Amino acid sequence: MKISVLIPAYRAEATLAHALECVRQQTHRDWEIVVVEDGSRDGAEEITRNFAAHVWQSVRYENLGRNMGVAAARNRLLRVADGEACAFLDADDGWTCEHLERAAAHLSLGADLVVTGVRTFDLATGKTLASHPPSAVLAVNPVAALFAESVIITSSCVVLSREAWSRTGEFDRTLRIGEDRDYWLRAVLAGAAVRIEPDVTCNYAKHAGSAMGRTLLVAEHAVRFYEKHFALAEIPVVLRRHRLASALAVEARLLRATDAQGSARRLIRAWQLRPFAIEPLPHLAFSLWRCLRPRSAPRTLFVADRLGGQCAHSGIHQLARFFGDRRVVHILETPDTRPRRWVGKLWSLLNRAPARNQSLTYTELEARCTLAVRPFANVHFLVGENHSALLAAAATAPTPVIATLHMPASVL
Template structure:
C-alpha cells in the first residue's frame, strides 16, 4: 500500500461538546488520506449538530452513524469498525485529542515494519481539568506482547492505537460485556494475531477530568475483573502455575489501585494484601499498600508527590 487510507473511528456520547474538539484534532492531521467515522451512541443532542462548525471538507470520506439507543463505547467502536473502509483503522475517544503528526508518524512506523506487525501505538499525555500535564507515558513495548499484556495494559487507551483492518477482522469485535478495561481486554486478543510496534512520543492528549468509567472501582470489582479472570485465566495457566498465580496477583493489584483511586481505602487494603500474598514480587504493589495502610490522606499525599516528581522530571 503506497498511501493507505486511514479510517479515524470516533465513538461519541457527547454531553459537553468535546467530540468537536476531538474531530478538529483529526482534521489537523498532517497525514492524508483520512476517512472520518463518528458513531453517535445516542447522545442527548445528536453529534451531527455539534459538528456544524468543524471543517470536515479535508476528509476523504465522512460518515456519522447514530445508535437509536445508548449501547456503550465498545458497541460504538464495533459499529465504527464495521463502517470503516480504510486499510488502517485508528481510534479516538471523544474526550481525547491527537497531536497533528500522530497518524503521519504511526503510518511511517507501520510501513517500515514487516508483515508480522499490524498494530502501532503511541505515547500519551494526561492533562487535568486545568490544562496541566499530570503524567506522560511513552510507548516502549514492542513485539509479541501477549504474555506481557496479561500483567496489565502496557499499550494504553484506544486513542493511541492504529491497526490494520485485516488484524481487526481476525481479532473479532470488542467484548461489549466489559464496562471497563475494554482496551486491555481487546489488546490481549489483538496480540494473538499481530505483533506491536511503538512510536514513543506522546502524540495523544487524554483529558482525565470528570468521572471517567476507567476510574470506577465498583464496575471493575463486580464485572470487569471476574470477566477478565474467566476469559484469560486459562490463557495464563498455559504458561504454568506460577504464571497463573502472578496473573491473579496482578488483577488483585489492579483492583486495589482502583479502590484507592475511588477513595475506598479499606477495599484497597484487602485487594492489595491479596496481591502480595499471590505475588510478593510484583513491581509497584508495596507503595500502594503502604498508602492504603496509611489511609486516604497518606494516599492523596503520595499521589501528589508522584505527580510532582513526574512533572519536574519532564522539564
C-alpha cells in the first residue's frame, strides 16, 4: 500500500529536515512525500531537494506563492497525492519508525481514518510533556466525540484512506484554527470507518507559536465550529445548544476587557440558547455595566494581570520596563486575580522548573493590557513576544493601545 506523506510547511526551515528524516526511518517503505510551502521562502525547498537526492521514493515540493493558510496547503496536498492513503505530518512534528506500518495494517482491515497515540514535547528542549492514547470514544461514537471536543490532538496522528478524502472533499479555508477537527467530523459523517492505534507513534511539538497560545482566536473559531454544525441531526439538540452556548461564554469572557459590547452580545446569545442557565448572567451583568459606564481616555496604561504577576517575563513586566516614566503603569485586579495569584504561588512551590508553555497548566499566562477607552475608540492590537518597534511608536502616538500578550514564561 502506497501512502502519501503530506507536509504543509510555513517558515519550517528549522524543523523540516527532522520531519523528513522521520519518514525515511519508517519500516513501511512504500511511501511518497509531498511538501507544500505556504508562501514562505526560508530554505525549505533546498532541504526537501537535498533529502530527495538520498532516497529512492518520490519526493516533491511546491510553493503556493503567498500565505493562504494551512487549509489551502492541505487542500493542494490532497489534490496532488498519488497514494492509496495519506498521512498528514506537520513540519515540526515527527513519528516513531513504525507509525506508517501500524496505520497500514488498520487500513488493510477496512479502516478509513486511523488515529494513533500522541506524545507531546517541548520543541525548544525536546522534553516530553505528556502522552495521550487516542480516545476510546472515537471507535464507539466518533461523531459525538468529535463534536463534543477536539479529541484528535494533531493532524500528524491521522492516516486517511483515498476513498475517505474523496468523499469528504477539501478542508474549510474559512477556518484558520480547528480546520482539521472540522474535516475529521465531516469525514466521519461521510461514512469513514474510524480505527484507533493505542500505541504512541506520533510526536507533537508544543511551542509559543502554536494555536494553544492564541486563546481568543481559538475561542472565536470554536464558536464558528459549533455554529457551522449546529444543525447536525446526529447530535441531541440539548448538547448542540449547550456546546455553542459554552463556546460563546468563553469568547465573551475573553472579550470583556477590550470589547464590552461584543462580550455582552455573545452572552445574550448564550443565555438565549440556555435560558434557564445561570452561569452567564453574572458575566452578562458585568459586560453591560462596562458598556454603560462613562470612561475617559487618558494616556495612562492600565495593566490587568490575571496571574497576579507570578510570571517573571510576562507581557506586563515587558511593557512596564519599556514605558518606564513615559506613561504611568497601574496593575489592575480583575475579579479572579486573587485566587489566580494563590494558584500561581502554589504552582511555583510545586514546580520550580521553567514552564515554556503556560497553556499546559490551568495557570495559563493570559496577560491582558488595556487602556480605559470608550468602546469605539481606535486601538492597535499587539499579539506575541517581540514588539519593541511597535511599542516605541505607541509610546508617542495619540492612539490608545490595547495589547494582548500570550508569552512563554518562567514561573518564579
